[in-house]
Amino acid sequence: MALLGKGMLVTFTEVAPEDELEFNEWYDREHVDERVFMPGFKRARRYLAADGATAVKYFATYETESAQDLCAPDYMKVLANQSDWSKKVMGRFTHFDRLTVTATVDMTHGFSGAAGLARLFPKPEAKDALRAELKDKLLPEILKRNGVHGACVLENDLDVSNVGLKAQGKPIPEDQQQEWLVLIDTATPVQARAAVEALFGADRLSDAFGVRTVDVNRGAYSFTFGNQR
Numbered sequence: 001m002a003l004l005g006k007g008m009l010v011t012f013t014e015v016a017p018e019d020e021l022e023f024n025e026w027y028d029r030e031h032v033d034e035r036v037f038m039p040g041f042k043r044a045r046r047y048l049a050a051d052g053a054t055a056v057k058y059f060a061t062y063e064t065e066s067a068q069d070l071c072a073p074d075y076m077k078v079l080a081n082q083s084d085w086s087k088k089v090m091g092r093f094t095h096f097d098r099l100t101v102t103a104t105v106d107m108t109h110g111f112s113g114a115a116g117l118a119r120l121f122p123k124p125e126a127k128d129a130l131r132a133e134l135k136d137k138l139l140p141e142i143l144k145r146n147g148v149h150g151a152c153v154l155e156n157d158l159d160v161s162n163v164g165l166k167a168q169g170k171p172i173p174e175d176q177q178q179e180w181l182v183l184i185d186t187a188t189p190v191q192a193r194a195a196v197e198a199l200f201g202a203d204r205l206s207d208a209f210g211v212r213t214v215d216v217n218r219g220a221y222s223f224t225f226g227n228q229r
Contacts, residue, residue, distance in 0.1 A: 002106050004042035004228065007064035008154055009035075010181060012056040014095035026089045027060075028225045035062050036227050038078065040069030043228035047115055047221035050189030054219035056095060059117065061183075063228075070100040071163035099179060100161045101154035105135045107143060108150035112185035112223065116196030119217040121177045123210045130209045134182070142184060142199055147191035154181040193220035 015023045032044045043063045049056065064070060082090065090096075122130050131153060139151045156179045162172050182199065186192040196218045205211035 002108050002150075003103050003152060004063045005040075005065040005069075006103050006106075007040075007067035007069055008101050008103060009062040009064065009070050010099045010101060010154065011060050011062075012095065012097040013058045013060070013093055014056060015089075015092050016094055019089075019092045023089055023092070024224075026085055030083065030085055032060075032225065032227050034078070034083075036229060039074050040064045040066070040072060041229075043226065045226035046224045048224050050114065050220045050222045051193060053193075054221065055217055056097070056219070059219075059221060067100050067102045067157040067160045071160045076163070098161070099154075099156045099181065101156050101181060103152050104131055104155050105139065105151075105153035107135075107139055108152050108183075108185060110149055110185075111226075112149045112187060114186045114189045114192040114223060115221045116184040116186060116192035117219045117221060118182040118196050118200050120180050120182075120200075120211055120215065122180055124178075126209045126211075127178075130205070130211065133205075133209070138199060139182075142195050145191070145195055145198070147187040148184060148195050149187065150185040152183050154183060156180070189220045189222050196220065 027046060032046065035041055036044050041062060041064050044060060046058065046060045048058060069075065134153055139153075142148055142151060158176055158178060165172055182196075184192060184195045184199070186195055200211070200216045200218055201213055203213045206213070
């Protein structure tokens, strides 16, 4: 089974150690279900950083029919009117980052226990060529590796993202750039790390596409919880 739609909300979150127990209980008992059963939403999955080289401890994905579901009026109402528990937990975030993305390459398959994740900012003039290279050559190569089940390319929709920022009363950055994510589903975190390093390590994409390894945020995660309709 591929992704359950073309849209996805991706969030990156951290809290203080003393708040993690309640944070995880809130996420698994309220927040995931609240989002999954909203119009347009299909499936949510949560992940935990699996090694010390992964920058942000928690990330989550919420699959939707399209990125536009993430700026729909019903969703904006929820963002503006969170539950008391949500307000309490979210008020303790020490790190929060959200992307509203469109899946432009979808080679996912089934459910996996881990994920490799790369975050990058391709140069505008290289995007079309990089997307084609990932679709036609690089990801098919990665999918041949032991324990690799699927992969996708996710491109942030800035127009949709800005609607969300406005709903939360946050300013829109003047120097916005479109961020891409490459998500690789694997059986184990070790295989996730190996896959993401094979794809973006050793400046493999530097000469042809201007994507330097040092500029790509690479992480390995283990799957913790999910739900779907």
